[in-house]
Amino acid sequence: MSKIQVNEIVNHFDNGSPDCPRGLTVTGVSTFSGSVSIGGTLTYEDVTNIDSVGIITAQQGLDAPTDLVLRTGGTERLRVTSAGITSVTTDSLVVNGNNYPATGALSNRNLIINGAMQVAQRGDTVSNITSGTTYPTADRYRFDVSMGTWTSDRMTNSQGNTYESGSTERFRNSIRLTCTTGETSPAATNNVKVVYFVEGQDAQQLDYGTSNAKTTTCSFWVRSSKTGTGTLELIQEDNSDKQFSASYTIYAANTWEKKVITIPGDSSGVINNDNGRGLDLIWWLNSGSTFTGGTQATGGWRNLVSANRNSDNLAIGSANNDEWFLTGVQLEVGTRATPFEHESYSQTLLKCQRYYYRHPAQRYRPALVDGNGSYMGAFVTHPVQMRTSPSITCISFNVFYYNTGSGNASLVPNGSITNVVYSGDELTGIPNVTGISNIGVARDQQTGQWQCQFDFSSEL
Amino acid sequence: MYILVTHPLTKEQSVVKNGLGIPFDPDNTDYQEYLAWLAEGNEPLPADSE
Numbered sequence: 383m384s385k386i387q388v389n390e391i392v393n394h395f396d397n398g399s400p401d402c403p404r405g406l407t408v409t410g411v412s413t414f415s416g417s418v419s420i421g422g423t424l425t426y427e428d429v430t431n432i433d434s435v436g437i438i439t440a441q442q443g444l445d446a447p448t449d450l451v452l453r454t455g456g457t458e459r460l461r462v463t464s465a466g467i468t469s470v471t472t473d474s475l476v477v478n479g480n481n482y483p484a485t486g487a488l489s490n491r492n493l494i495i496n497g498a499m500q501v502a503q504r505g506d507t508v509s510n511i512t513s514g515t516t517y518p519t520a521d522r523y524r525f526d527v528s529m530g531t532w533t534s535d536r537m538t539n540s541q542g543n544t545y546e547s548g549s550t551e552r553f554r555n556s557i558r559l560t561c562t563t564g565e566t567s568p569a570a571t572n573n574v575k576v577v578y579f580v581e582g583q584d585a586q587q588l589d590y591g592t593s594n595a596k597t598t599t600c601s602f603w604v605r606s607s608k609t610g611t612g613t614l615e616l617i618q619e620d621n622s623d624k625q626f627s628a629s630y631t632i633y634a635a636n637t638w639e640k641k642v643i644t645i646p647g648d649s650s651g652v653i654n655n656d657n658g659r660g661l662d663l664i665w666w667l668n669s670g671s672t673f674t675g676g677t678q679a680t681g682g683w684r685n686l687v688s689a690n691r692n693s694d695n696l697a698i699g700s701a702n703n704d705e706w707f708l709t710g711v712q713l714e715v716g717t718r719a720t721p722f723e724h725e726s727y728s729q730t731l732l733k734c735q736r737y738y739y740r741h742p743a744q745r746y747r748p749a750l751v752d753g754n755g756s757y758m759g760a761f762v763t764h765p766v767q768m769r770t771s772p773s774i775t776c777i778s779f780n781v782f783y784y785n786t787g788s789g790n791a792s793l794v795p796n797g798s799i800t801n802v803v804y805s806g807d808e809l810t811g812i813p814n815v816t817g818i819s820n821i822g823v824a825r826d827q828q829t830g831q832w833q834c835q836f837d838f839s840s841e842l
Numbered sequence: 843m844y845i846l847v848t849h850p851l852t853k854e855q856s857v858v859k860n861g862l863g864i865p866f867d868p869d870n871t872d873y874q875e876y877l878a879w880l881a882e883g884n885e886p887l888p889a890d891s892e
Contacts, residue, residue: 657869658869752850752851756850757850769869770867770869770870771865771867771869771870772865772870773862773863773864773865773870773872773873774862774863775861775862775863776861799861801845801847801858801863801889802858802861802862802863803847803848803849803850803854803856803858803863804856804863804865805849805851805852805854813863814849814850814851816847816850839862839872840869840870840871841871842871
């Protein structure tokens with residue numbers, strides 16, 4: 383054996399690299415400072431890692447003999463098995479800027495009914511709201527007022543051209559709360575808030591009260607005439623009103639902004655599997671000192687303390703013409719807000735009618751006069767089983783057609799209805815009304831058609 | 843003010859408040875409000891008090 387010890391090996395023209403037609407066997411550690419071109423197949427034996435400081439380009443694709451695995455920082459993110467199963471192991475899957483579900487169901491993710499404010503069976507406007515807890519416009523959203531004077535509107539072209547720049551979400555409808563008479567210094571316990579109740583049996587997927595309690599994300603679009611920070615509060619009424627709260631910031635006045643709040647699961651939570659209130663979502667617009675001065679729930683769910691309920695008071699309604707809008711409400715399992723899950727009007731309407739059902743207008747309905755003309759009732763079948771036996775209101779009534787035995791007759795009941803009694807349940811029944819004078823049909827069980835309108839409420 | 847009413851046929855009792863007929867159903871929130879109102883020592887008006 384001999385040894386060549388030279389500084390440089392070149393071809394015989396001294397203008398290029400030497401040919402090695404029979405190959406080259408290198409056993410030591412080698413360094414190639416320039417590019418390496420391989421005309422055949424590059425085969426690695428006993429190679430466990432390739433360390434590239436740049437991008438690896440495989441012009442014909444990658445072909446792994448078993449599973450193809452992609453990792454970041456040593457953590458597996460993507461695996462394509464030899465059987466062709468692709469699995470993504472990550473907290474967040476983003477496609478074209480949209481978050482996709484990384485946990486929970488792929489559809490019907492939104493625990494909120496009427497998040498897009500499509501349905502407003504009661505109507506679009508109620509003015510002069512000064513007190514009480516009412517459902518004025520958009521279904522499922524309660525408006526609690528104990529200060530100032532307010533108008534509630536369900537807006538049907540509310541976002542107009544004021545969409546958030548870059549957003550792909552569009553909402554035609556929203557609720558608007560306008561303070562027509564402000565209150566600069568609210569009394570200590572006074573407050574204004576929007577409340578949404580999730581039915582307990584609809585929240586069981588959250589696994590509260592177990593070690594698998596799910597993190598959820600609440601996203602919503604808000605527009606406010608005032609900048610500052612506001613508070614979203616959640617309460618578990620089945621768990622001694624255990625509470626969570628977080629702030630959101632209004633950066634620009636009169637501009638739609640999307641807010642995302644992550645809510646930790648509660649392994650010691652309690653949400654009963656029933657038709658009662660499971661989770662309360664409360665947007666505080668304003669309050670007196672009883673509910674302010676505390677802190678947000680950075681440590682997770684906690685016992686209810688009044689001062690923590692509206693720690694960041696947006697103070698909407700401290701001046702005349704303050705406005706606050708809400709739409710695009712979504713509450714879903716996971717740590718990311720996925721695109722809002724729009725659904726058809728009919729889907730949303732049916733969901734809403736579990737809690738509230740209004741006859742769309744005064745129509746003729748099968749009805750009877752009973753008790754020798756002392757009361758009238760209309761037959762009702764609800765579109766969907768209501769949450770519980772509903773409360774009844776007779777909104778309006780008009781002519782009653784009946785058969786006298788000698789041809790059809792009609793009468794217009796006079797007077798105002800004083801009492802409404804429902805004989806039925808969550809599926810069907812007869813609202814009976816008394817107090818109508820001059821019914822004038824002194825015959826038991828006289829049936830006919832009555833032009834009337836009722837509404838039925840079994841709100842949470 | 844709540845008014846006690848009796849169904850003309852079934853004789854079931856319920857209450858009416860401002861035209862709202864409220865069933866005696868423990869899951870009905872209007873009924874729950876009525877119970878809370880009763881617990882404060884209030885009493886409904888009889889049916890013929892309108």
